[in-house]
Amino acid sequence: MHFDFTEEQTMIRDTLARMVREEYTFETRHKVIESDSGWRPEFWAQLAELGILSAPFSEEDGGFGGGPIETLVIMEELGKGLVVEPFVPSVVCAGGILKHGGSQAQKDEHLAAIIDGSRVFAFAHAEPRGRYDMAFLETRAKADGDGYVLNGHKAVVIGAPWASHLIVTARTSGDVADHDGASVFIVSKDAEGISTRDYATVDGRRASEVYFENVKVGGDALVGEEGGSLGLVMQVADEAIAALCAEACGAMQVANAMTLDYTKQRKQFGVPIAKFQVLQHRMADMFMEYEQSVSMSYLITLKLGEPAAERAKFASMAKARTGQAARFIGQNAVQTFGGIGVTDEVAISHYFKRLTMIDSEFGDAGHHLKRHVALSRKAA
Amino acid sequence: MNLEFSPEENAFRDEVRAFIEENYPTDLPKRGLADDMTREEFLKWHKILGKKGWSTPAWPEEYGGTGWTPTQRYIWQEENARVNAVMPLPFGVAMVAPVIYTFGNEEQKAKHLPGIHSGEVWWCQGYSEPGAGSDLASLKTTAVRDGDDYILNGQKTWTTLAQHADWGFFLCRTDPTAERPQQGISFILVDMKTPGIEVRPIKLIDGGYEVNEVWLTDVRVPAENLIGEENKGWTYAKFLLAHERSGIAGVARSKRALENLRDIADAEMMDGAPLSEDFDFARKLSQLEIDLAALEITELRTLAGEQAGKGPGPESSILKVKGTEIQQRLTELTVEAVGTYGLPDFRSFEDNLANDNAVGPDYSTHAAPHYFNFRKASIYGGSNEIQRNIITKMVLGL
Numbered sequence A: 001m002h003f004d005f006t007e008e009q010t011m012i013r014d015t016l017a018r019m020v021r022e023e024y025t026f027e028t029r030h031k032v033i034e035s036d037s038g039w040r041p042e043f044w045a046q047l048a049e050l051g052i053l054s055a056p057f058s059e060e061d062g063g064f065g066g067g068p069i070e071t072l073v074i075m076e077e078l079g080k081g082l083v084v085e086p087f088v089p090s091v092v093c094a095g096g097i098l099k100h101g102g103s104q105a106q107k108d109e110h111l112a113a114i115i116d117g118s119r120v121f122a123f124a125h126a127e128p129r130g131r132y133d134m135a136f137l138e139t140r141a142k143a144d145g146d147g148y149v150l151n152g153h154k155a156v157v158i159g160a161p162w163a164s165h166l167i168v169t170a171r172t173s174g175d176v177a178d179h180d181g182a183s184v185f186i187v188s189k190d191a192e193g194i195s196t197r198d199y200a201t202v203d204g205r206r207a208s209e210v211y212f213e214n215v216k217v218g219g220d221a222l223v224g225e226e227g228g229s230l231g232l233v234m235q236v237a238d239e240a241i242a243a244l245c246a247e248a249c250g251a252m253q254v255a256n257a258m259t260l261d262y263t264k265q266r267k268q269f270g271v272p273i274a275k276f277q278v279l280q281h282r283m284a285d286m287f288m289e290y291e292q293s294v295s296m297s298y299l300i301t302l303k304l305g306e307p308a309a310e311r312a313k314f315a316s317m318a319k320a321r322t323g324q325a326a327r328f329i330g331q332n333a334v335q336t337f338g339g340i341g342v343t344d345e346v347a348i349s350h351y352f353k354r355l356t357m358i359d360s361e362f363g364d365a366g367h368h369l370k371r372h373v374a375l376s377r378k379a380a
Numbered sequence B: 001m002n003l004e005f006s007p008e009e010n011a012f013r014d015e016v017r018a019f020i021e022e023n024y025p026t027d028l029p030k031r032g033l034a035d036d037m038t039r040e041e042f043l044k045w046h047k048i049l050g051k052k053g054w055s056t057p058a059w060p061e062e063y064g065g066t067g068w069t070p071t072q073r074y075i076w077q078e079e080n081a082r083v084n085a086v087m088p089l090p091f092g093v094a095m096v097a098p099v100i101y102t103f104g105n106e107e108q109k110a111k112h113l114p115g116i117h118s119g120e121v122w123w124c125q126g127y128s129e130p131g132a133g134s135d136l137a138s139l140k141t142t143a144v145r146d147g148d149d150y151i152l153n154g155q156k157t158w159t160t161l162a163q164h165a166d167w168g169f170f171l172c173r174t175d176p177t178a179e180r181p182q183q184g185i186s187f188i189l190v191d192m193k194t195p196g197i198e199v200r201p202i203k204l205i206d207g208g209y210e211v212n213e214v215w216l217t218d219v220r221v222p223a224e225n226l227i228g229e230e231n232k233g234w235t236y237a238k239f240l241l242a243h244e245r246s247g248i249a250g251v252a253r254s255k256r257a258l259e260n261l262r263d264i265a266d267a268e269m270m271d272g273a274p275l276s277e278d279f280d281f282a283r284k285l286s287q288l289e290i291d292l293a294a295l296e297i298t299e300l301r302t303l304a305g306e307q308a309g310k311g312p313g314p315e316s317s318i319l320k321v322k323g324t325e326i327q328q329r330l331t332e333l334t335v336e337a338v339g340t341y342g343l344p345d346f347r348s349f350e351d352n353l354a355n356d357n358a359v360g361p362d363y364s365t366h367a368a369p370h371y372f373n374f375r376k377a378s379i380y381g382g383s384n385e386i387q388r389n390i391i392t393k394m395v396l397g398l
Helices: A007-023 A026-034 A041-049 A068-080 A087-101 A104-115 A229-264 A278-304 A308-342 A345-359 A365-377 B007-023 B039-052 B070-082 B090-103 B106-118 B231-244 B253-266 B280-309 B313-344 B367-378 B382-395
Strands: A123-124 A138-145 A147-158 A165-169 A182-187 A193-201 A206-217 B123-126 B142-146 B147-158 B165-175 B184-190 B197-202 B211-222
Touching: A007 A041, A007 A068, A026 A345, A068 A087, A068 A147, A068 A229, A068 B197, A087 A104, A087 A123, A087 A147, A087 A165, A087 A182, A087 A229, A123 A147, A138 A165, A147 A165, A147 A182, A147 B123, A182 A206, A182 A229, A229 A278, A229 A308, A229 B382, A278 B280, A278 B382, A308 A345, A308 A365, A308 B280, A365 B280, B007 B039, B007 B070, B039 B106, B070 B253, B070 B280, B090 B106, B090 B123, B090 B165, B090 B184, B090 B231, B123 B147, B123 B280, B147 B165, B147 B184, B147 B197, B165 B231, B184 B211, B184 B231, B253 B280, B253 B313, B280 B313, B280 B367, B313 B382
Parallel strands: A123 A165, B123 B165
Antiparallel strands: A138 A147, A147 A206, A165 A182, A193 A206, B142 B147, B142 B165, B147 B211, B165 B184, B197 B211
């Protein structure tokens, strides 16, 4: 039992930290998220070049030989800089689907392109009425000759405006929330019948509503077994949860540091407000919340290889606890900054927004507490 | 990073589990209220462990430590928690002993460490005073040098289980003129049988007698009982408090208590179904389990740091704050779980400690007293507010 990082992991961290520090200043980010495209493809290419996009993949899949711990290291650093580029959708989600479920041919074509950055994927899974239920799929895929025809509507697909390809979940059989009948497809975003409504998210990223109207895909678009992919989707969702928890830790660490720094600069009643015990204790609480989140992020990262039910329980524990901490830290950071904290011009408000929205991805604290209750019962 | 125990660590777990199963005295009371037990009952397991050489795992080996790694010590705690073991009390083993072997002289080590190790000698802590709680350095008990002795005068309070104590370690003011209150304090070992010491029990909120006032009137103590240097006692006192905090998280015990609480929630009925199936209650249990898991990993991270040679630092304050919050929520939720049978005062029944005559289910008998008693947890060992002050200073650098 130990919590040390390997030399390679430390190297990844140092490389990425420097890159984020130098190339992803608050001012640069501000310009990028207000630009037309909302992201920097050249930054993505740099990440690919430095091997960041390949880090979580095995050598036989064309990667660096890493796994969840590499993802944790990367996500912490991306979280520190509020990086908007789509590491979770493309690398963690689509990469995860292909890594665990893809055929050799699919890996050769798509995983290689994810790793070298030439293709960007988005994860088109959630639906307008599905909330956080992973099994809820109204999108249908109907067998059609050798292939399938897709119809449906995917909600808030993060990074879709930047994506060339989508991982799409669709129901090939069964009722809306059935556990059987879920299938996964690789779909080119320019396929006929796909339309999107693109928009900005409140935390500085871009997303789309994606509509499928009689979209034809070949049989080779199917990942894994027809109708039997819910397990795969849930595994990847738990991996995304681990990644988001690590991202939150990075963002919380910076939010705490910024808050502390601000209290040393800001004077009221003739003294720096850091002198006030009520604020000192608040920051001590923020520090403890951060440390507990780091622990949970380590826990889920190290438990991703457990059997599904165990893994899901740890994922829910981590996501619930981190969501609560992120809320606490975000709100209290803004409160400590005072009026300036609710303006667009200071970084802290952007950290607050990202920390808030992390809770709403892949299930919020309330959802995961409920899932933990259900899983605890099953175990009993 | 990994969370796996090594094959050696698993073998170690098997070994200690087997030893505990074979040797733990099954006739000890399980409820753990302070006055539930006699002095001999408190010391029973300690003495068995002393003979085995396992009573003081964390000490350096030359003084009787086991040489276990922090991970092994964690496993040891877990295995003892499985049987709800009455562990060696901290006052000797975990508080004064590290001060003695770190700052004491050879005579002091030879005189005191063996008795602590074996469980023959019971220690108590003379820190707090009526006017010196969180502001410990404002303490007023004096020690005045008189030839080869110190003469002690003053009053200590909240002295846990002093009614059984053979020896005490006392913080006394030896230089009332020092510039800062922290500078004039000395750390002195006192034989509790010395004339002039009076121990007065304090009845606590749960009706029990766990703590005492200790009055010192012209108590003559040999100067050789001074630890380290005169007026440097504050340094040793702080060292001791950091040690006290590192064991204070109580993760293994809280895990056991949570299992226990889940059993109670299965047994209690609400609207025709087990309480554990009530979503509102189940959610509270889940939240506790989640917070406890976060604490456990935080403790393991601290242990791993210790294993890598880092001493217990400010993170021990997190363990104290979060550990005691969880202990308190567990006792609070237990009161909620037992419902109306939380009301009868078990002390009003004859032969109440045997529990045979009380009403309601066994698990309800001590729920409320435990809850009331455990409000102490966020107050002792440096109140949780003081822990936040420590984090402010040590971590935030303010």
